[in-house]
Amino acid sequence: MNTDSSVHPSPAPVEGAVALSHWGVIAADGEEAAKFLHSQLTQDFALLGTGEARLAGLCSPKGRLMFSFVGWKESASRVLLALPAEQLPAALKRLSMYVLRAKAKLSDASASVRLLGLAGPAARAWLGEQAPDKVWGRSAAGDRCVIRLPDALGEPRYLWAEASTDAAAAQAGPQAALPSLPLGVWQWLEVQSGVPSIVPATMEQFVPQMVNLEAVGGVNFQKGCYPGQEVVARSQYRGTLKRRGFLLHSPQPAAPGQEIFHSADPGQPAGLIANAAEVPAGLDTPGWAVFAELKLAAAEGGSLHLGSADGPPLSLRPLPYALPTES
Known part of the structure; x- marks a missing residue:
């Protein structure tokens, strides 16, 4: 077996911020939004608190993963699901088939929610108290939130979500304060984290x-x-x-x-x-x-x-x- 046990650290920390143009967002709105998602996904959304996020999958009846999501509760009646943009139309269609009489409405919220990826010590330092300590922890302020993702190559990663209509927040946000991180580097970190993304x-x-x-x-x-x-x-x-x-x-x-x-x-x-x-x-x-x-x-x-x-x-x-x- 050709096995390379070394971690191959980069010469300097991989850090910065990048717009996650390859991801989209599904919104589940309504008083039973979390309850509905709980009945469909592999993770517990019924007890999802505002200080945490969930990694979850949607399986076929044969137990095979069809889609994967990062989900969080924006309010008591609104849950957001981030996923690869190329999967969004099919996932939205699949989930909508099972809403039936549940008091929940699903929609494509990609145009109204802006997603950024933040990585490295510079991101952690800039976030300060906003940086969640635990993986899948979430902190929120106004129309934006930060979710701690699993580390990659020993460096912290975060998902930053904000209302895309908030121009002032965008101008003062992580992309203005942190080094620019190429999308290809972020995608490499995604693989290195060992967190699967269904495509x-x-x-x-x-x-x-x-x-x-x-x-x-x-x-x-x-x-x-x-x-x-x-x-x-x-x-x-x-x-x-x-x-x-x-x-x-x-x-x-x-x-x-x-x-x-x-x-x-x-x-x-x-x-x-x-x-x-x-x-x-x-x-x-x-x-x-x-x-x-x-x-x-x-x-x-x-x-x-x-x-x-x-x-x-x-x-x-x-x-x-x-x-x-x-x-």
């Missing part, structure tokens, strides 16, 4: 645990039913999980939905790429950072290859978090 190429490919969703706070096993809940619970408690999410490095371009092959079994795929991003110049070995689902056995020896058994070799990198011990 069109990977819809209905993974049970949540196959991409470590529960390990990064995306599944609540004590909440009530939601689509696919029985499959997700069975994978957790009956020892049927044979795949997990891993970080890898590829010397060649990689993309979500590409298959990974193992030298010991070249005739069939050993895994599937969930997310990938090009390594920014000077921040790591040139190539592509990859977060992929792999058979557990494929990570224990032999060699991994991109696209085919004789494709470019892939090297394993350490995850930034510990996986739960399998029972």
